[in-house]
Amino acid sequence: MEILEKLKILADSAKYDASCSSSGSNRKNTKNGIGNANNSGICHTWGADGRCISLLKILFTNSCMYDCKYCINRSSNTVPRATFTPREVADLTINFYKRNYIEGLFLSSAVIKSPDYTMEKLLQTVNILRNEYNFNGYIHCKTIPGCSPELIDKLGLLVDRLSINIELPSNNSLKLLAPQKEKNGILKPMEYVSKNIMQNSQIKSKHKKLFVPAGQTTQLIIGATPETDLKILKLSEGLYTKLKLKRVYYSAYISINNDKNLPTLKAPPLLRENRLYQADWLLRFYGFTSDQLLDVSHPNFNTLLDPKCDWAIRHLDKFPVEINKADYYTLLRVPGIGVISAKRIILARRNFSLKFENLKKLGVVLKRAQYFITCQGKYYDKIYKFTPNFIERNLLYDERKTLIEQKFEQLSIFDNLLPAKEDKVKCLTGNL
Amino acid sequence: MSNWKLVNKVFLYDGTFEGFLSLVFYCFTLKTLPQKIYPIEKYYTNFLETTIAIETDYNKSKRVFDGIYNNISFDTLYNSFYAFLSDQKDKELNILKYLCDGFELGPKINSMLTVPYVFSVLSMKKRACSECHKLKGLVRFMEISNNIYYSSIHPDNNIIEPLGQHFIKRIPNQNFIIHDKNRNLCFLYNCSINQNNHSPYQNNGAVYQNNAVAYRNNDTSYQNNGPAYQIIDGSNFKLPKLSDKEKYYKLLWKVFFETIAIKERKNPRCQMQFMPKKYWDDLIEM
Structure with missing residues (x-):
């Protein structure tokens, strides 16, 4: 089969993997080598779905021995099958890299023959790249569930990032939709890798070999199974705190296969996915915990308001926040103030006491923040009532107004409320 | 910058970063702030304005370069360099004011975001850096x-x-x-x-x-x-x-x-x- 055709088939099979980031590694170029990694990651292009493409994301093969219900490559599907050779993948990567099309390679694979056999093939590919072509760009590789630890050790020393996809957020769902996989087959290698990363990070030698410097990630499918947002968020929180994962990706379920155990969705639940990403950010950078954002009486996210606004309206006793006095983490809890704005405020108020017009000059967006802050003890002009209803109505009205202006529709009280414009356009998957 | 003289003149330089640093040197020795600054090739002669063309002197520009690094901070140097690469029209005057204040106040200048020209330098730098990225x-x-x-x-x-x-x-x-x-x-x-x-x-x-x-x-x-x-x-x-x-x-x-x-x-x-x-x-x- 020609490379072009293989590329088409195997890129098509790989596209449902959300992760495409190239961040977290600082690998330097070597003498006579090609490539380096950039700590912040570099996006090379954006696909028609708005997701960034920074790595050559392909499967090594899509002929799979498993028959997971949700997967396009399951053995009972009749899709065209192809398998690369290690040399073909390495050549393709190098030639794309030389032309700056990509930042590196993301090599995943269906399980062919056995987990160990598949893993050896991946290892061969990465080995050609690193040791024969002296490639120092980014390599993200999948760990195949159920492979032997020796192979993980070898692979870990060559790649920047490893990942295993959990895909289904609970044991029951796994049994239902991927009966040949086991929960332990997935979690064990993850624990193994995270233990090794920890051990490696404690070695202080300058000449140590890096083990998976960009850490591990995983992916969860959203909407294929009945788990609530709370359950999913709890799972991610556990993965972040216990296994020190770098990222958990959420992938809105797209109906590709027909099966009695699978829901038939008209469109992928993109808004829910976006809410989960927003909450995920709140967990990792804003000091929130899953219990604060959701609880048993209220297990799913508000579709109209983002998780932070929603939290703030339910906790108005913590507001308003005085911009000139609040500490960093309190500032971060204000809707509309993110990491950049909070840092700028802290930096700027060292020299002057800040007013609302100063905030605007700093580039702090007041659209949402205005309802929750005071500057020098004063509310923003527009705010005359500090009650949950007033704030919620205003927040929603602002969103709706912009939406309706765009569509040139008549305002009516009976319209269904729509989520914010940003939520529709935004697509956080894999950019950072 | 309080005791500096604002002169009603246009300063011209050769369009390079070194040329600009020479201009900064010139302004410092005379303690003057010009009305406008232009690269020579972009300036159209205008009978209302008097111009002074400032020659690029690598020794002087190196002194300013080292001075910024030693007396203010590396960040200031970095910010001015990238702001200089940006396409904003009034970038030179803003960077000049930013550097003047910087020499007076030291590294503190980078946190004075409410001062208009400091913020403008920082946002120009951000524009250039993010486009570069x-x-x-x-x-x-x-x-x-x-x-x-x-x-x-x-x-x-x-x-x-x-x-x-x-x-x-x-x-x-x-x-x-x-x-x-x-x-x-x-x-x-x-x-x-x-x-x-x-x-x-x-x-x-x-x-x-x-x-x-x-x-x-x-x-x-x-x-x-x-x-x-x-x-x-x-x-x-x-x-x-x-x-x-x-x-x-x-x-x-x-x-x-x-x-x-x-x-x-x-x-x-x-x-x-x-x-x-x-x-x-x-x-x-x-």
Whole structure:
């Protein structure tokens, strides 16, 4: 089969993997080598779905021995099958890299023959790249569930990032939709890798070999199974705190296969996915915990308001926040103030006491923040009532107004409320 | 800056960063702030304005350069350099005021975000830096003859130099040309010179990372052997015909690009937000 055709088939099979980031590694170029990694990651292009493409994301093969219900490559599907050779993948990567099309390679694979056999093939590919072509760009590789630890050790020393996809957020769902996989087959290698990363990070030698410097990630499918947002968020929180994962990706379920155990969705639940990403950010950078954002009486996210606004309206006793006095983490809890704005405020108020017009000059967006802050003890002009209803109505009205202006529709009280414009356009998957 | 004299004059310089630093030196010795600052080639003579053309003096510019680094901070140097690369019209005057205050107040200047010219310098720097970062991904090379790679770009800011340096670190064994079509500048990199003379690209301490000025001022080996890269006028550049191999890789990339997107999630506005149309001309896939 020609490379072009293989590329088409195997890129098509790989596209449902959300992760495409190239961040977290600082690998330097070597003498006579090609490539380096950039700590912040570099996006090379954006696909028609708005997701960034920074790595050559392909499967090594899509002929799979498993028959997971949700997967396009399951053995009972009749899709065209192809398998690369290690040399073909390495050549393709190098030639794309030389032309700056990509930042590196993301090599995943269906399980062919056995987990160990598949893993050896991946290892061969990465080995050609690193040791024969002296490639120092980014390599993200999948760990195949159920492979032997020796192979993980070898692979870990060559790649920047490893990942295993959990895909289904609970044991029951796994049994239902991927009966040949086991929960332990997935979690064990993850624990193994995270233990090794920890051990490696404690070695202080300058000449140590890096083990998976960009850490591990995983992916969860959203909407294929009945788990609530709370359950999913709890799972991610556990993965972040216990296994020190770098990222958990959420992938809105797209109906590709027909099966009695699978829901038939008209469109992928993109808004829910976006809410989960927003909450995920709140967990990792804003000091929130899953219990604060959701609880048993209220297990799913508000579709109209983002998780932070929603939290703030339910906790108005913590507001308003005085911009000139609040500490960093309190500032971060204000809707509309993110990491950049909070840092700028802290930096700027060292020299002057800040007013609302100063905030605007700093580039702090007041659209949402205005309802929750005071500057020098004063509310923003527009705010005359500090009650949950007033704030919620205003927040929603602002969103709706912009939406309706765009569509040139008549305002009516009976319209269904729509989520914010940003939520529709935004697509956080894999950019950072 | 309080005791400085505001003179009703226009200062002209040669358009380079060194020229600008000489201008800063001139302003400092006389304690004057001009009305406007222009690069010579962009200024149209106007009978209402008196002009002073300031000569570029490398010794003076080096003194200012070192002075900023030693007396204010590396961040200030970095900010002024990148702000200078931006395409904002009044960038020079803002940077000048920023530096004046910087020499008075020290590193504190970088936190005074409410001062208009400080904020404007920082936002200019942000514009230039983020465009440079974006283009690190969006540059597409093509092999035009054996081991010579060519790429054209249309950036808003004059970021060809830091951009080129990024690729020198990344692909040191490829000769490459980056052509800024908006300014008609070509960044030429010759890997055979780099191999004989390694020093310019091992960073001179962390300090001068990404800063071309360092090479001109501090690195003696650079002055002896000539640079591994140069920036020249590119208006006469003609693109040779592409080989079949090159066309094949372009095709492979296009096919990959089209297959990797999920149809059910189509979102062209999101795509355009990240990758504005102004860059599409130079991309193979769009």
